[in-house]
Amino acid sequence: MTTFILIVIIVTLPLIGLVIGVHRGLRQGRPWSRISPADYGLVYQQVSIPTRRNRQLVGWWLPAPTTRQTLVVLHGWGSNAERMLPLAVPLRRSGYQLLLVDARNHGQSDTDTFATLATFTEDLASAIAWVQGRPRRQDNHIIPVGHSFGASAALLLAARRRDLAGVIALAPFAHPAQVIRPYLRQRHVPTFLLPLVLGYIQRVTGHRFEDVAPINHVADIACPVLLLHGEADEVVPLAEIVPLVERFPPGRAHLRAVPHAGHQVGSLLESELPAVLNFLNRL
Numbered sequence: 575m576t577t578f579i580l581i582v583i584i585v586t587l588p589l590i591g592l593v594i595g596v597h598r599g600l601r602q603g604r605p606w607s608r609i610s611p612a613d614y615g616l617v618y619q620q621v622s623i624p625t626r627r628n629r630q631l632v633g634w635w636l637p638a639p640t641t642r643q644t645l646v647v648l649h650g651w652g653s654n655a656e657r658m659l660p661l662a663v664p665l666r667r668s669g670y671q672l673l674l675v676d677a678r679n680h681g682q683s684d685t686d687t688f689a690t691l692a693t694f695t696e697d698l699a700s701a702i703a704w705v706q707g708r709p710r711r712q713d714n715h716i717i718p719v720g721h722s723f724g725a726s727a728a729l730l731l732a733a734r735r736r737d738l739a740g741v742i743a744l745a746p747f748a749h750p751a752q753v754i755r756p757y758l759r760q761r762h763v764p765t766f767l768l769p770l771v772l773g774y775i776q777r778v779t780g781h782r783f784e785d786v787a788p789i790n791h792v793a794d795i796a797c798p799v800l801l802l803h804g805e806a807d808e809v810v811p812l813a814e815i816v817p818l819v820e821r822f823p824p825g826r827a828h829l830r831a832v833p834h835a836g837h838q839v840g841s842l843l844e845s846e847l848p849a850v851l852n853f854l855n856r857l
Contacts, residue, residue: 611659611666616663618635619634620633620634621635621673623700625700626696627686629683631677631697633655633675633704634672635673636662636673638670638672641670642715643671643716643739643854644671644715644717645670645719646701647661647672647673647674647724648677648698648721648724650720652680653680653721654680657721658839661719661721677694677723690779691723692779694724694727695786697727698720699731702716702738715857717738717739717854718731718741725744726746728742729795732796738797739797740799741797742802744801746815746818747810748787748817748818750783750786750787753810788818792822793821798826799827800827800830800850802830802843802846802849803815803832804834805833805835806836807837808836809836815829832845832846833845
């Protein structure tokens with residue numbers, strides 16, 4: 575009997591640790607902003623935006639009264655609005671109006687049970703609703719701009735609605751499993767346990783990967799899409815994005831492969847800002 579109990583303990587404890595680790599990972603860390611648009615000489619307002627489950631998002635509103643276009647900017651997993659400033663600053667100086675937002679469990683926004691692609695998409699929709707609900711708004715062209723998880727959320731949201739003028743997606747992924755599997759391997763989860771862990775994540779979050787995978791939905795996108803992806807991206811290799819681009823309706827999406835660039839926003843924009851501005855000017 576003692577031997578049996580020891581075997582049960584030896585088998586169970588690692589699994590309990592794995593479950594705890596999964597739950598912690600799904601909540602993600604909360605990097606706080608150390609700088610703001612004011613550090614770049616930009617006028618902004620910190621705003622509170624209601625989202626699902628009675629949570630509040632914190633955002634930076636950078637108004638531009640003379641433009642019709644508003645860019646709603648969402649960061650990636652484990653990031654925050656501050657890390658999107660390399661994109662936001664030159665776009666604001668080029669005359670565009672922007673809202674940068676922290677997703678739930680990120681930055682200064684409220685915590686929640688999990689941070690997933692589904693919750694990122696909900697938060698992006700909430701941010702757009704906030705823009706659309708502003709009094710005396712002159713903007714009628716809303717363009718979601720996202721990086722990594724935020725980029726995939728922008729693609730998923732664009733497939734569900736017809737009131738967006740365009741989408742800019744920086745380093746998106748085609749399927750959640752593409753980024754979760756390497757994440758788990760980095761944390762030494764045995765390969766034979768990966769299917770079990772992936773299934774568990776889907777059960778506890780209430781969202782099947784197939785239901786939220788951008789590759790299964792981009793065929794429904796009706797607006798123009800610009801995708802920027804680094805040729806040296808090790809988080810989401812460029813080769814994994816090609817099948818995603820092939821799923822778009824003909825002529826709907828334009829992929830720019832950025833030489834020597836990795837996964838970070840700054841490296842993607844270093845040479846591609848003119849392409850971003852040209853895309854926006856044509857909307």
